[in-house]
Amino acid sequence: MNKLTPGSNMMWESSRMMLPEHVQRIREHQKEMLKKTKPILDEQQKLDIGFKLQCALHNDLTVEIKHFDDGHYLTAKGKLIKLDTNKINLDIGKEVKLDNVLDVYID
Template structure:
């Protein structure tokens, strides 16, 4: 008959199967850091495409889908571009539920029609 301490039994190590909360938090932050994406740099041609799409959407009051980068992740925002502030370098976007968002030029990664 085998008891808990015989070789081949896993019960010998059951007491050491524990993780401290500090280790768990460190492991989770490490996992989040490894999934982060570096911010891509857009070229001038891409900005010209954005300008054309924005101009047409503002003229005909069409919704746009903005993809922006924040803290290593990409997020999407759908709404109407109310105006473009060149002095503050940001877009004034009104969402479909009347929320107002301000997106800086340097975080916008893609603009397309919704």
């Protein structure tokens, strides 16, 4: 089919090309659509996480921390260096806010 074919719609032929700004905005929109909301933990889950972190810190165990960051669920695996009231420092150079921790797995 070409532009001379009866029934073709020349009005929309130029819409095949997109400006770079439009492509960038479409990609940003797709990333926003993949974002998740942060779950709310109850007190029992928070106590369980605290117990696991204390146990791993005192026994020098490797932990895998599932945490929330900017709309995504991430994991970080390593040994605890420092456990603060606001953050957790791992030996891999990762720092995780304690409020963003969703679960802790001990190896």
